[in-house]
Amino acid sequence: MYIEEYRKKCVSADEAVKVIRSGDWIEFAWAASMPGLLDEALARRKDELYDVNLRGGVIITPVTCMECDPTGEHFTWNSWHLGGRERKLVQNGRAYYIPLKYSELPRYLRENVKTDVVAIQVAPMDAHGYFSFGVTVSHYAAAIEKARAVIVEVNEDMPSTHGGYDHAVHISKVDFVVEGGHRGLPILPSASASELDRQIAGYVLPEIMDGACIQLGIGGMPNALGKMIAESDLKDLGIHTEMFVDGFVDMVEAGKVTGTRKQLDRGRIVYAFAAGTQKLYDFLRNNPSLAGYPVDYTNHPFIASQNDQLISINSALEIDLTGQVCSESAGPSMISGAGGQLDFVEAAYNSKGGKSFICLPSTYKDKSGQLHSRIKGQMTMGSAITDTRPTVQFVVTEFGKVNLKGLSTWQRAEALISIAHPDFREALMAEARGLKIWRKLA
Numbered sequence: 001m002y003i004e005e006y007r008k009k010c011v012s013a014d015e016a017v018k019v020i021r022s023g024d025w026i027e028f029a030w031a032a033s034m035p036g037l038l039d040e041a042l043a044r045r046k047d048e049l050y051d052v053n054l055r056g057g058v059i060i061t062p063v064t065c066m067e068c069d070p071t072g073e074h075f076t077w078n079s080w081h082l083g084g085r086e087r088k089l090v091q092n093g094r095a096y097y098i099p100l101k102y103s104e105l106p107r108y109l110r111e112n113v114k115t116d117v118v119a120i121q122v123a124p125m126d127a128h129g130y131f132s133f134g135v136t137v138s139h140y141a142a143a144i145e146k147a148r149a150v151i152v153e154v155n156e157d158m159p160s161t162h163g164g165y166d167h168a169v170h171i172s173k174v175d176f177v178v179e180g181g182h183r184g185l186p187i188l189p190s191a192s193a194s195e196l197d198r199q200i201a202g203y204v205l206p207e208i209m210d211g212a213c214i215q216l217g218i219g220g221m222p223n224a225l226g227k228m229i230a231e232s233d234l235k236d237l238g239i240h241t242e243m244f245v246d247g248f249v250d251m252v253e254a255g256k257v258t259g260t261r262k263q264l265d266r267g268r269i270v271y272a273f274a275a276g277t278q279k280l281y282d283f284l285r286n287n288p289s290l291a292g293y294p295v296d297y298t299n300h301p302f303i304a305s306q307n308d309q310l311i312s313i314n315s316a317l318e319i320d321l322t323g324q325v326c327s328e329s330a331g332p333s334m335i336s337g338a339g340g341q342l343d344f345v346e347a348a349y350n351s352k353g354g355k356s357f358i359c360l361p362s363t364y365k366d367k368s369g370q371l372h373s374r375i376k377g378q379m380t381m382g383s384a385i386t387d388t389r390p391t392v393q394f395v396v397t398e399f400g401k402v403n404l405k406g407l408s409t410w411q412r413a414e415a416l417i418s419i420a421h422p423d424f425r426e427a428l429m430a431e432a433r434g435l436k437i438w439r440k441l442a
């Protein structure tokens with residue numbers, strides 16, 4: 001029934017990007033769903049276009065538009081969350097970070113920012129005229145609502161995924177369809193877990209009970225924990241997360257996940273976007289046990305916290321002695337972004353029986369090989385505060401875990417120094433004395 005409309009809207013990538021004008025803002029790519037043909041076609045229009053702003057995040061694949069424009073006069077990349085490639089673009093002054101509380105992204109798109117064109121990759125159209133957003137549900141439906149033009153690039157290899165709502169776009173809302181054929185999906189290998197990651201994960205595992213609902217963040221440590229959960233005796237776990245990664249597939253395959261004790265989406269795994277190996281993408285394809293939702297559903301603390309025993313496990317870069325957490329920058333130099341960390345820190349604490357864990361190795365080795373404590377007297381100048389101190393609950397290093405909720409500043413300093421690397425504890429105590437947050441009785 002919709003085939004005729006589909007055919008009428010089918011154009012080449014070069015034809016489709018003609019709708020883009022100088023000065024436009026384009027919602028473009030997220031994680032594993034990069035519209036590669038549109039990117040290349042836009043790059044070919046470089047000399048005709050000036051000051052086009054592309055927006056995306058967590059990208060895994062190179063962006064041709066950015067590579068073809070070394071002076072930045074034609075294209076600027078604006079990132080909701082820096083993946084490794086975007087971090088380099090930011091360092092070279094070619095891209096900029098947009099501070100984000102990820103649960104609010106659909107609302108930013110509806111109420112706060114200009115979106116002229118949406119150009120995204122989708123799965124093939126179904127018999128009812130819908131293109132599934134595939135591995136990225138997140139914020140695409142909200143972006144489409146206000147755009148002047150919507151271009152979808154169809155990737156035959158993009159899995160059609162099940163969802164809650166707003167996980168697909170109807171042909172009636174699309175202006176141009178670009179058929180991309182079989183383009184595969186970029187592979188994001190699982191971050192390898194170090195011995196240290198396993199030690200940290202070892203402190204979190206005993207805090208997880210049968211029937212708990214799990215969110216895992218990005219990085220080696222959450223990955224180590226996913227593996228440990230898969231090998232544990234835990235049962236009847238649920239999953240309500242932002243990013244769906246291979247570690248969750250391991251947990252499902254090990255029979256740990258039933259979702260039967262969830263208060264929301266009973267029996268289903270809830271996520272906003274997915275990136276990982278081909279095994280993960282195959283698992284997602286037409287799988288009714290999964291539900292991709294917009295990120296204002298997955299991450300909103302009011303919603304996520306309705307699941308009892310929500311356990312949130314995220315990584316950080318540094319923490320000061322009063323409990324402020326930085327997970328996104330090293331001083332002023334951006335590493336990643338705030339993403340959904342604060343969303344889940346708040347959600348887990350507000351869930352009945354829930355717990356939030358901020359995990360970090362106690363030290364960081366710089367390029368010259370010098371060791372620094374990640375637990376600091378004061379936050380490094382310029383570091384962004386991702387989680388304010390009242391929001392932080394458990395903090396875990398390879399030396400143990402502490403619960404900061406309700407502790408006074410001197411108790412926080414004492415607790416955090418107890419899990420700092422032993423080589424830095426004396427210096428941290430001296431700093432705490434100077435900051436008037438040390439009360440150790442003689």
Ligand SMILES: CC(=O)SCCNC(=O)CCNC(=O)[C@H](O)C(C)(C)COP(=O)(O)OP(=O)(O)OC[C@H]1O[C@@H](n2cnc3c(N)ncnc32)[C@H](O)[C@@H]1OP(=O)(O)O
Pocket residue numbers: 084191215216217218219220221241242243314315316317327328330335336337338339340341342344364
């Ligand atoms: C998907 C979800 O559900 S996530 C929800 C929550 N979202 C978040 O937690 C967002 C914020 N958190 C993050 O972005 C990540 O968890 C991080 C950055 C804190 C940790 O991620 P990891 O991959 O474990 O970090 P890792 O230790 O590998 O460091 C990442 C990079 O930062 C660099 N880095 C780390 N610490 C420092 C430092 N103090 N100074 C300079 N660079 C540093 C590392 O060298 C590495 O660089 P490279 O990729 O070029 O080698």
Ligand SMILES: CCCC(=O)O
Pocket residue numbers: 057058080081102218242243337338339340341
């Ligand atoms: C915004 C996507 C990733 C994250 O939350 O860390």
